[in-house]
Amino acid sequence: MASATAAVPKTDSGFATIIGDGLVALGDWAAFSARAIRGVFSRHLMLAELFRLCAVVGVSSIGVIAITGMFIGMVLAVQSYGQLKQVGLETSLGAVIHMSVVRELGPVLAAIMLAGRIGSAMAAELGTMRVTEQLDALACLGVDPVRYLVAPRFLACLLMIPLLTLLADIMGLVGSTFVCLRVYGIDSYHYWEHTRAFVGMWDVLVGLTKSIFFGGVIALVACHRGFQGEAGAQGVGRAATQAFVVSFIAILAMDFVFGLFANSLHDMIWPANGAAPA
Amino acid sequence: MIHPEAPIIQLKNVGVRFGTHDVLRAITLDILPGQSIAIIGESGCGKTCLLKLIVGLLKPTEGEVLFEGKSLGALRERELTDLRLRVGFLFQSAALFDSLNVYDNVAFGLKAKGGLSAEDMRNRVRERLQEVGLPDNVETKMPSELSGGMKKRVGLARALALDPAVMLYDEPTTGLDPVMTDVINELMQQTRTRRPVTSVIVTHEMRTVHKVADRTVMLYPLARLETGDHQVIYDGAPSKLSSSTDDRVRQFVEGRARNREIIT
Numbered sequence: 161m162a163s164a165t166a167a168v169p170k171t172d173s174g175f176a177t178i179i180g181d182g183l184v185a186l187g188d189w190a191a192f193s194a195r196a197i198r199g200v201f202s203r204h205l206m207l208a209e210l211f212r213l214c215a216v217v218g219v220s221s222i223g224v225i226a227i228t229g230m231f232i233g234m235v236l237a238v239q240s241y242g243q244l245k246q247v248g249l250e251t252s253l254g255a256v257i258h259m260s261v262v263r264e265l266g267p268v269l270a271a272i273m274l275a276g277r278i279g280s281a282m283a284a285e286l287g288t289m290r291v292t293e294q295l296d297a298l299a300c301l302g303v304d305p306v307r308y309l310v311a312p313r314f315l316a317c318l319l320m321i322p323l324l325t326l327l328a329d330i331m332g333l334v335g336s337t338f339v340c341l342r343v344y345g346i347d348s349y350h351y352w353e354h355t356r357a358f359v360g361m362w363d364v365l366v367g368l369t370k371s372i373f374f375g376g377v378i379a380l381v382a383c384h385r386g387f388q389g390e391a392g393a394q395g396v397g398r399a400a401t402q403a404f405v406v407s408f409i410a411i412l413a414m415d416f417v418f419g420l421f422a423n424s425l426h427d428m429i430w431p432a433n434g435a436a437p438a
Numbered sequence: 439m440i441h442p443e444a445p446i447i448q449l450k451n452v453g454v455r456f457g458t459h460d461v462l463r464a465i466t467l468d469i470l471p472g473q474s475i476a477i478i479g480e481s482g483c484g485k486t487c488l489l490k491l492i493v494g495l496l497k498p499t500e501g502e503v504l505f506e507g508k509s510l511g512a513l514r515e516r517e518l519t520d521l522r523l524r525v526g527f528l529f530q531s532a533a534l535f536d537s538l539n540v541y542d543n544v545a546f547g548l549k550a551k552g553g554l555s556a557e558d559m560r561n562r563v564r565e566r567l568q569e570v571g572l573p574d575n576v577e578t579k580m581p582s583e584l585s586g587g588m589k590k591r592v593g594l595a596r597a598l599a600l601d602p603a604v605m606l607y608d609e610p611t612t613g614l615d616p617v618m619t620d621v622i623n624e625l626m627q628q629t630r631t632r633r634p635v636t637s638v639i640v641t642h643e644m645r646t647v648h649k650v651a652d653r654t655v656m657l658y659p660l661a662r663l664e665t666g667d668h669q670v671i672y673d674g675a676p677s678k679l680s681s682s683t684d685d686r687v688r689q690f691v692e693g694r695a696r697n698r699e700i701i702t
């Protein structure tokens with residue numbers, strides 16, 4: 161049941177009010193997220209809708225993620241080559257680039273593309289449903305809108321983003337390898353040897369694991385913004401923009417925290433020399 | 439129409455506030471089973487809020503709403519869902535689900551509730567579509583392919599699919615031409631004669647009030663109310679509206695603008 165005091169335009173200003181409002185919004189989002197996550201385990205979860213959303217989130221994002229992933233790899237190669245060549249380490253380019261792509265750029269790039277392409281669309285779609293009273297209509301027909309609409313979107317993002325991240329990783333690798341081996345003529349044996357020595361399964365797993373968290377947060381932020389959308393075309397547009405901006409900040413903040421956590425975990429598991437088994 | 443004594447819906451001293459803005463204050467209303475009650479009043483006086491209170495889409499900030507003697511605020515989620523399945527709601531915009539065709543829209547509540555075979559569900563959907571005057575071939579159409587009047591009819595069919603005990607209509611004739619307005623009025627009237635349903639109709643349309651309602655409640659915007667005055671400024675038979683002693687009621691019924699609203 162919605163509270164009558166929920167859709168209140170805030171007029172007070174001041175730091176304390178901003179902090180207070182922020183905490184209230186965070187609490188609201190947490191409660192919303194908990195309902196959505198419970199919905200994943202509900203018997204009402206519709207598999208047909210889930211498959212449709214997986215196709216929307218995953219299949220339709222393949223092209224854009226493949227292209228951007230490849231160019232990121234190529235740009236990294238171009239930017240790093242000059243500097244490493246000066247110190248005679250150009251054969252290490254593979255290790256440097258692939259480590260960056262697999263641990264950072266692949267997951268973050270896939271997440272940002274997902275937030276921009278899918279998150280905004282979700283917020284706009286749900287915002288429109290709110291404005292046109294379709295969310296109220298769902299509730300009146302005995303269906304919890306959060307469980308019905310948010311749970312499958314959350315799950316679709318959760319399932320699809322590791323695959324998209326993997327695609328971004330592979331395409332980044334293809335792009336950078338093409339530039340390094342074909343354009344700059346780096347010796348392929350040393351290039352791959354360095355890659356094999358420095359990039360291991362641990363790095364791939366770290367990248368894929370954090371991408372799952374990114375995907376979940378993107379879906380929950382986007383759906384929450386949509387559900388809180390204000391009336392009119394402007395309100396729907398604002399919800400879509402907020403969904404992207406909040407997701408973007410959350411992705412980068414989580415990336416930082418996850419990076420610290422992953423490094424600590426790594427040092428805890430392999431304290432001797434700090435190198436994970438490949 | 440026979441009205442057993444216990445009200446089916448009760449609003450007890452209900453108030454709704456959005457931040458610092460009061461929309462409803464101290465509304466007390468008993469609605470008897472089988473009654474058809476029209477809620478009228480100027481835009482922004484809280485009519486739609488009142489409907490949403492009845493079905494639990496809004497929580498009152500003061501007072502309580504009771505359905506068959508049970509306070510909505512005390513109900514658990516499951517109980518509230520069961521209650522909502524007994525209430526049909528025709529939204530102002532019809533609120534059809536864009537991604538579903540007409541059949542799936544009408545069948546939506548039936549599927550959510552469960553307990554019907556596919557054939558029974560199909561029969562129920564067809565029955566309701568026929569009841570609102572729509573042919574079978576409309577079943578496969580998407581909402582975007584329908585006119586405003588057809589959307590309202592599909593919305594009505596969807597609301598009636600679960601055989602509700604209470605029907606809530608939010609401005610059912612807004613945006614429709616006079617002929618379609620009459621069709622919707624007729625459908626609301628037929629709905630009452632075909633089944634023992636309690637109707638609450640929010641409307642600006644006086645023809646709807648006279649045709650469908652047997653009781654009218656008029657709300658007045660709180661912003662223009664004198665301190666201490668009650669927000670319900672009329673509660674009685676539709677036929678007595680035009681002879682009300684309250685000038686604000688007559689003004690609304692006759693559609694007269696207040697002096698300060700006339701743009702010179």
